[in-house]
Amino acid sequence: MLIKTSNTSALTENNVTDETLYLDRRQLLKKMGFLGAGALLTNQANAKGLDWFSSKKPTVFKTTPLNYISAEHSISDQVLTPENKVISHNNFYEFGTNKSDPINNAQSFKVNPWTLSISGEVNKPFTLSYDDLFKKYTIEERIYRFRCVEAWSMVIPWLGFSLSNIIKQADPTSKAKYVAFETLYDPKQMPGQRSSSLGGGIHYPYLEGLRIDEAMNPLTLMSVGLYGKTLPAQNGAPIRLIVPWKYGFKSIKSIVGIKLVEKKPPTTWNILASGEYGFYANVNPAVDHPRWSQASERQITSGGLFSRNRIKTLPFNGYEKEVAHLYKNMDLRKNF
Amino acid sequence: MPNLRVFPQNLPPIWLLKTCIHICSLLPLVYIYWFAIFDNVSADPVKEVIHFTGIGALNLLLISLIISPLARLIKQGKLINLRRVIGLYAFFYVSLHVLNFLFFEIQFDLSLFIEEIFDRPYITVGFVALIILTALAVTSINAIRKKMGINWQKLHNLTYLAAILVVVHFYWSVKLDLTSPLIYMVLLLILLYLRREKFRRWIN
Numbered sequence: 001m002l003i004k005t006s007n008t009s010a011l012t013e014n015n016v017t018d019e020t021l022y023l024d025r026r027q028l029l030k031k032m033g034f035l036g037a038g039a040l041l042t043n044q045a046n047a048k049g050l051d052w053f054s055s056k057k058p059t060v061f062k063t064t065p066l067n068y069i070s071a072e073h074s075i076s077d078q079v080l081t082p083e084n085k086v087i088s089h090n091n092f093y094e095f096g097t098n099k100s101d102p103i104n105n106a107q108s109f110k111v112n113p114w115t116l117s118i119s120g121e122v123n124k125p126f127t128l129s130y131d132d133l134f135k136k137y138t139i140e141e142r143i144y145r146f147r148c149v150e151a152w153s154m155v156i157p158w159l160g161f162s163l164s165n166i167i168k169q170a171d172p173t174s175k176a177k178y179v180a181f182e183t184l185y186d187p188k189q190m191p192g193q194r195s196s197s198l199g200g201g202i203h204y205p206y207l208e209g210l211r212i213d214e215a216m217n218p219l220t221l222m223s224v225g226l227y228g229k230t231l232p233a234q235n236g237a238p239i240r241l242i243v244p245w246k247y248g249f250k251s252i253k254s255i256v257g258i259k260l261v262e263k264k265p266p267t268t269w270n271i272l273a274s275g276e277y278g279f280y281a282n283v284n285p286a287v288d289h290p291r292w293s294q295a296s297e298r299q300i301t302s303g304g305l306f307s308r309n310r311i312k313t314l315p316f317n318g319y320e321k322e323v324a325h326l327y328k329n330m331d332l333r334k335n336f
Numbered sequence: 337m338p339n340l341r342v343f344p345q346n347l348p349p350i351w352l353l354k355t356c357i358h359i360c361s362l363l364p365l366v367y368i369y370w371f372a373i374f375d376n377v378s379a380d381p382v383k384e385v386i387h388f389t390g391i392g393a394l395n396l397l398l399i400s401l402i403i404s405p406l407a408r409l410i411k412q413g414k415l416i417n418l419r420r421v422i423g424l425y426a427f428f429y430v431s432l433h434v435l436n437f438l439f440f441e442i443q444f445d446l447s448l449f450i451e452e453i454f455d456r457p458y459i460t461v462g463f464v465a466l467i468i469l470t471a472l473a474v475t476s477i478n479a480i481r482k483k484m485g486i487n488w489q490k491l492h493n494l495t496y497l498a499a500i501l502v503v504v505h506f507y508w509s510v511k512l513d514l515t516s517p518l519i520y521m522v523l524l525l526i527l528l529y530l531r532r533e534k535f536r537r538w539i540n
């Protein structure tokens with residue numbers, strides 16, 4: 001797949017394929033004859049789709065096309081990860097710990113109405129409704145590298161706006177040193193929050209945080225969509241954070257609260273295993289995870305088992321020029 | 337011993353059981369590699385084949401450990417004949433597991449491969465298990481077995497150690513949800529418990 005500069009009027013593949021057909025592609029394949037062998041390996045959630053005798057149609061999470069402009073921050077030297085992989089390979093433990101769980105378990109997730117509140121050390125606290133998320137700020141397309149701490153990576157065309165827009169609007173006080181984020185807590189909708197075996201035993205809601213200067217960096221994106229449309233549920237609908245120079249777990253999904261605070265806020269993976277996941281979590285090939293090397297990564301692209309997709313990991317995930325100055329005089333080995 | 341009539345007095349012939357083992361071990365591999373090669377299994381076919389062969393190896397290893405207690409329980413000594421073929425398939429899966437890691441995950445970066453073996457305790461543990469299972473597979477050839485005499489059994493008692501190491505490797509590699517490694521651990525402990533007399537004799 002080639003990266004084209006986006007042109008809002010041009011038709012893309014997702015405009016010309018009927019979405020229900022697209023979302024049903026796996027079922028279609030099965031009906032075409034893989035059923036016998038396939039049944040051996042399909043997981044429970046997929047098995048639901050094989051229930052031909054029930055007349056109930058499975059709920060499908062709806063995404064809608066967005067208007068956007070292309071932005072200066074996109075990278076253009078990388079092959080995009082295909083959309084079907086971006087939306088089916090997710091770490092979103094609220095919907096299960098397997099990578100394929102979220103797409104199976106999040107289809108009935110309700111995101112409208114939604115309230116995102118901006119509060120804490122600010123002079124003008126405010127809230128954003130579901131519609132505000134898409135109307136209040138100019139939506140840009142930004143093609144970013146996305147590097148998971150598990151040493152795989154993707155290249156994703158996100159849609160969204162800089163977090164700094166929100167923070168400026170709230171007018172932070174001089175005490176605002178950090179920004180704390182919180183995911184929706186709704187065990188009724190999120191099976192991983194209901195059952196600790198499904199949710200990996202994490203104490204929910206999921207929490208993340210940034211230093212204020214990191215949050216104000218223009219690269220730091222509040223994403224409301226990908227591949228030309230609103231975010232699928234499993235990718236963190238309706239709004240999520242994207243910090244492209246940090247490991248993916250910093251990029252918290254389905255955010256309901258942004259709070260400016262004076263002290264460094266607690267963050268979920270750091271609470272779980274502080275020796276493995278730091279507060280900063282900057283992509284750094286020189287600092288290994290205790291159980292694997294971070295020096296290189298496997299890009300998730302199209303192509304099967306034999307695609308040669310292992311690449312060297314870049315400091316700050318390739319965004320050194322834009323962000324290295326934030327960490328001058330800091331020991332990044334200690335502050336990993 | 338109670339009369340265990342629930343079990344068939346006459347087992348299907350060994351050749352038939354062996355055929356079943358061949359099919360059950362090979363067919364899933366053909367299936368998973370076929371779909372992984374053509375990128376039809378999940379977003380990350382590499383992880384898929386690594387996990388599939390890893391779990392498959394562990395399953396086969398535990399099944400090979402069920403054989404002798406089962407043979408004793410249902411009084412069918414000839415079942416023991418199945419141990420070798422299952423053990424060899426366990427070794428085959430383990431080999432594929434490691435080759436998947438080398439070929440597809442780290443893509444022939446040999447220095448990284450060696451670094452990982454020594455730097456990551458869970459990989460070190462898995463690698464020791466690989467060495468043991470290689471030794472067991474090589475010495476399963478009849479001619480070698482005969483030559484080794486009493487030492488053969490001594491060497492093959494390392495199966496228990498290999499099984500423990502493989503379970504530890506699995507437990508250690510998991511990021512968060514320890515349910516399935518714990519289930520395997522319990523199964524292994526049961527299989528070892530069934531051999532408590534044997535272990536007691538070693539100690540005395």
